Amino acid sequence: MRLLVLGGTQFLSRAVAAEAVRRGHDVVCANRGQSGTVPPGVTTVRWDRDQPAPAELTDGDPYDAVVDVARTPSHVRRALAAVPNAHWVFVSTISVYADHGDPAGPGEGRLLPEVTEDLDPMASLENYGGMKVACERLVLEAVPSAAVVRPGLIVGPGDPSGRFAYWARRSTATGDVLAPGRPQDLVQVVDVRDLAAWVVGLAEHRAGGTYDGIAPERPFADLLAACLPDARLVWVDQEFLQAEGVEPWSGPDSIPLWLPRPEYDGMLAHDAGPALEAGLEPRPVDATTRDTRAWLDADPAARITGITTEREAELLARWRAQP
Template identity: 60%
Template sequence: MRLLVLGGSAFLSRAVAADAAARGHEVVAVNRGRSGAVPDGVRHVVADRDGPFPAATAAEAFDAVVDVSRTPSHVRKAVAALPEAHWVFVSTINVYADDSDPGGPGAGRLRDPEPDDVDAAGSPEAYGAMKVACENLVLEGAGSAAVVRPGLVVGPEDPSGRFAYWPARMARLLDDDATEVLAPGHPDDPMHVIDARDLAAWLVDLAERRVEGVFDGVGPASTVGELLAAVARGCGAEPRWRWADDATLEAADVRPWSGERSLPLWLPRPEYDGMRAHDPAPALAAGLTTRPVADTARDTLAWLRATPDAAVTGLTAAEEAEVLAGLPGGRRPDRS
């Protein structure tokens, strides 16, 4: 197979290019060359998608294209240049208009498409709306296509720092006598994650088999308690979890999901139940296979240790200690 990866140098798209090259496919990656090197065995075409689609690349015959773009103009130009290839477009569950509704393809209501290129910084609505427009461009313009809407993608090389918070927190626990670790919500709250390497392998499968359809690209259903237990197990840690409910976290000015002063992966209920609980069955039936979360956590911790500047987002040690001290039975941190 001759595969074009629009991206190919960072996280998920890089994992796609690496997996396809390892299978012996001829892989070409088009990107600006600013996010790192493409994998070994992948031909790199340097191009800025803000400009015209590269004419020489458009003249080549590709069996399939994998695109991760959020920018409608980029997708519009690429589909027009390569309409005969089989397209695998990586979208997001942020296309759904109601974050509390776990309804998937054909059931969940989508955001109104945003056909223009908008700065989505700090605006999940714009991000999801542009992804809807990109989906439409692919489904209407390509001869055949699969659209995959991932949820939380995790693993080594993740630039977001969200999941990495937890292996990093386990590493800090291993170096400290204190075993208490702040945990978000309730251990039975639903949650699912998917390792970027597993998602990438499935995207290549979809390209190879020219599978058509729309899927939620989420891992097997789990709970926050099971997820954190698996992270601890993969990192060789034995924390004593101190669970804090939504109201307690909000009162302590802890922020959800990611970023400064956040407890990553925490999503208040019920307004975000849909993001937590999309059905993995159609993707699993279409060939998605996933590794244990413990393995992902182990590999992420190894990557963090080998990459001192890797992104890790969330509460600092001092901020977590302050929140723990405010829980029933908590001990004020020593400020001496």
């Protein structure tokens, strides 16, 4: 298979390119060359997607498949115009859903209004999710066959968000660790390598359909037990954390992966069944934790988000001092 990966220098797109090379495919990565390096064994074409596609991209043998992770509608339009006849796998996001309390799955009535302009995706969830909705539609309407994958929280070595890394860093802890919210709250993660392998498989088989690209949900207590097997988890309720100014999800003042309930009951509780039936094979969380910890130990520049251990100790002391 001759595969075009739009990107190939960061996290998921890089993992896709690496997996495709490992399987013996002819892989071309098109990118600006400013965000990292491509895996060994790929051919690189320089392309700033604010500009028309260079002739180097389209000269030569046709592509059998394209993998695109773009979030900007104009970038997707230019890529579709350049490679209109290949099978496409477009990587979207669960942020396309309008109601994160509802994990019910695909359906036009549950999607955000599409945003066809090129806006700042980091300015709001509506911008990011709405532009991804528009990108999905562009792909599905333009090419003869396509799959749309909507991942949830992607984790593992190389994760630029630092969210799962917060817990992987603590994986050898033996003392008290603050666990946010309720033990039974559902969460989902998917290892970047498992997602990449599945995306390559969808390209190989020219598979169609729209999927939530996520591993099965599990109670937060089970995930943290897999991440921190020797720690003593101290569960602290969300009302206390919110009153103390702790942020959810990500950021320097956050406890990562924690989400307010019930408004986010569905965000990390999507139905993984269709993705599993279509070939996604998630590995155990403890394996992802071990490999993420090894990456953190080997790369001093690896990002970790979340509160400091000093702030955590302060919160635990205040929690225990309550009447």
